[in-house]
Amino acid sequence: MNRISLPTILTVFLAGCSPERQPTPNGQDDIASNAAVTTAPAFDPDRLSADQRLSTAFSTAFPKVDIVVKDQKYHVSPADLQKVGDQWVLVSTATGDDCHGCGGLLGITYLKPAEAGFAVSGSWPDLIPGGSFGQPPSWKLRDDLMGAPVIVASGGGTFQGYTCETSTLLALTPSSPTIFADGIPTAYSNDGTMEAEESGQAESVEGKIAPDKKDESFKVTFTGTSPGVVRYVRTGAMFTPSPGGYQPPSC
Secondary structure: OOOOOHHHHHHHHHHHHOOOOOOOHHHHHHHHHHHHHHOOOOOOHHHOOHHHHHHHHHHHHOOOOEEEEOOEEEEEEEEEEEEEOOEEEEEEEEEOOOOOOOOOEEEEEEEEEOOOOEEEEEEEEEEEEOOOOOOOOEEEEEOOOOOOOEEEEEEEEEEOOEEEEEEEEEEEOOOOEEEEEEEEEEEEEOOOOHHHHHHOOOOEEEEEEEEEEOOOEEEEEEEEOOOEEEEEEEEOOEEEEOOOOOOOOOO
């Protein structure tokens, strides 16, 4: 008589107790599994409303709305969200201390869609300083100055009777924000000075930035007590005033 060893009996018994995976017709279980992977919803900013996109981008860029920059505290707020190439560009403003010589900030954050939301690809929260009393610069988006969208940011204040404003031009290129003109005088008044009171003749001008040759030059046209035009031309990466032209009064 042939004897069957105990290990062999246990092996056969355990094999019989192990449930076999029952195949589904035509491999439908594999198809369903693959479908679950391929149809899983990915983050698509275009499916959101403008307000939802802005809120999502801002919370990604600023998990905390109170920030510290160079030992100064600021409170950040969302301002706008624009699509530039394959990036989304968040414009933010930050208010600082409410003192005469304290300015706010205008910041830029670049974001890209990721698996579950936006991901920050570049951050410049203090790119352009503002004027006085903690206020950020005023700004507007323009498309008539460069091939890329341009932010014109302006800030200033009144100090010892002189009111001054300067502007900064910032191009939103696909890779990063680029300042191409800075410190442009766009407003001046000495109406509150003793000089104006004694002479009885206050000086006041206001400049408007206008396109000239896209990507090559732009103009600032001044109206007021001493009107004139300043033409800014491209010199390398920056735009500077043409030599020998009109010089507006400034602080």
